[in-house]
Amino acid sequence: MKFIFDFDDVLFNTKKFKEKIYLSVEKVGISRDVEETYYKEFRKYAFSLKIFLTNLFAREKKRSVSVDAIYEEIMSDCERLLNKDLLEIVQKLSASDCFILTSGDEEFQKDKIRRSGIEKLFSEITVVPDSKREAMNKICAQYKDEKVIFIDDKQKFLDDLDLAKCPNLKTILCDEQGLEKLKAEIIK
Numbered sequence: 001m002k003f004i005f006d007f008d009d010v011l012f013n014t015k016k017f018k019e020k021i022y023l024s025v026e027k028v029g030i031s032r033d034v035e036e037t038y039y040k041e042f043r044k045y046a047f048s049l050k051i052f053l054t055n056l057f058a059r060e061k062k063r064s065v066s067v068d069a070i071y072e073e074i075m076s077d078c079e080r081l082l083n084k085d086l087l088e089i090v091q092k093l094s095a096s097d098c099f100i101l102t103s104g105d106e107e108f109q110k111d112k113i114r115r116s117g118i119e120k121l122f123s124e125i126t127v128v129p130d131s132k133r134e135a136m137n138k139i140c141a142q143y144k145d146e147k148v149i150f151i152d153d154k155q156k157f158l159d160d161l162d163l164a165k166c167p168n169l170k171t172i173l174c175d176e177q178g179l180e181k182l183k184a185e186i187i188k
């Protein structure tokens with residue numbers, strides 16, 4: 001059995017991470033309102049924290065603030081923001097059976113994963129710009145004789161998958177019961 005995990009809001013507490021971004025930016029004198037407005041505008045694109053901070057500081061005329069220093073401060077929280085319960089499950093599985101399939105800006109996603117310190121628990125980490133369909137087809141075809149479990153917090157990513165091409169795929173929506181649903185699949 002293979003297990004494919006989404007990263008944001010599944011392995012990682014992205015809501016708390018966003019809160020950390022707000023607090024760090026607030027400290028340099030940019031109000032939450034200003035930041036939230038720009039965040040909503042910027043979020044339409046694959047999110048890169050470095051580009052977001054660079055643009056926001058330029059717009060708000062904070063040119064003396066070091067983007068790198070704020071970036072480092074925010075990213076230093078990555079390991080603390082992992083989903084500990086889920087991580088416990090992953091640690092018991094073999095790395096050769098575990099994959100990450102996440103969408104967004106490749107450099108930023110990989111940096112978050114690297115700084116979370118969990119790379120070694122996964123045999124493959126794939127970052128796609130948006131749809132996970134093609135990457136999922138590939139993994140399911142590669143392991144066509146095994147059951148493939150995919151856990152994601154966004155229904156839209158699950159709805160987008162091509163189930164006809166992935167007969168061995170079972171999806172799990174990572175809601176409040178997500179962890180229990182995953183555990184049930186493992187002991188099946």
Ligand SMILES: [Mg+2]
Nearest residue numbers: 006008009153
């Ligand atoms: Mg997610």
